[in-house]
Amino acid sequence: MIRVNHRSGGVLVLAVTETRLTAAVAPQFKQLVLDQIEAGNTRLVLDLSEVGFIDSTGLGAMVGILKRVGSRGDVAVCGLQPAAAQMFRLTRMDKVFRIYDDADAAVGALEQS
Amino acid sequence: MSTLRLTIAATFGDVDAAAPTLVAEAAKRLSGERLACFEIAIVEALNNIVQHAYRDVPDASIGISIEQLPTALRVLLTDRGAAAPGETFSSASDAAPRAESGRGLSLILGCADELAYRSGPGGNELDLTFRSDAAHGR
Numbered sequence: 219m220i221r222v223n224h225r226s227g228g229v230l231v232l233a234v235t236e237t238r239l240t241a242a243v244a245p246q247f248k249q250l251v252l253d254q255i256e257a258g259n260t261r262l263v264l265d266l267s268e269v270g271f272i273d274s275t276g277l278g279a280m281v282g283i284l285k286r287v288g289s290r291g292d293v294a295v296c297g298l299q300p301a302a303a304q305m306f307r308l309t310r311m312d313k314v315f316r317i318y319d320d321a322d323a324a325v326g327a328l329e330q331s
Numbered sequence: 332m333s334t335l336r337l338t339i340a341a342t343f344g345d346v347d348a349a350a351p352t353l354v355a356e357a358a359k360r361l362s363g364e365r366l367a368c369f370e371i372a373i374v375e376a377l378n379n380i381v382q383h384a385y386r387d388v389p390d391a392s393i394g395i396s397i398e399q400l401p402t403a404l405r406v407l408l409t410d411r412g413a414a415a416p417g418e419t420f421s422s423a424s425d426a427a428p429r430a431e432s433g434r435g436l437s438l439i440l441g442c443a444d445e446l447a448y449r450s451g452p453g454g455n456e457l458d459l460t461f462r463s464d465a466a467h468g469r
Contacts, residue, residue: 273374
């Protein structure tokens with residue numbers, strides 16, 4: 219469901235390996251990421267480049283992750299496919315999340331912040 | 332005019348499994364962002380049925396039909412679960428930016444061109460219309 223990649227600067231890239239981030243998988247996805255946060259990883263990049271569709275429950279899971287990190291760290295999102303990007307725009311989540319084209323760009327931004 | 336009809340089990344996994352078939356049918360009339368919006372609306376509507384109409388109901392099912400009209404797609408979602416409260420589909424306020432739920436209804440209302448909801452002794456029916464690309468551009 220997620221592939222974990224430790225990058226420089228203490229940034230963790232979590233690549234979602236599901237093609238659909240929806241109500242069917244969102245609770246498990248959220249818990250896996252929360253486990254990483256509780257383990258002390260609070261600078262996270264959520265790489266959605268393999269995700270073709272996100273529903274509101276998947277989006278809600280990501281908001282929950284953002285809230286759990288809070289002021290302890292940073293969360294960035296990258297690799298939005300067109301349908302996922304549309305979901306972010308429709309729900310105005312493009313104003314809530316820091317969004318980058320790819321994982322390298324997101325990691326670079328978190329390393330500097 | 333052709334009509335696609337199918338029945339799925341009322342689970343989130345079955346909604347996910349059916350979505351590609353529904354999108355393929357809609358792709359006969361819709362494309363690009365309008366097709367993506369169709370998928371969002373249908374998935375949110377089906378998930379609402381699973382989550383609310385059939386809350387704690389095992390072995391439930393949802394009927395889906397997609398009718399190809401001359402200038403639109405008409406989607407009927409039918410269930411025999413609990414009816415939605417009266418004003419549910421008349422309006423929806425935007426969820427707070429950091430809310431973890433509550434966006435589904437506004438997405439349905441925002442993505443469908445027309446919406447009607449009927450409830451009676453035979454069950455519930457959500458009637459969604461999506462104008463075809465050509466009709467939408469007029």
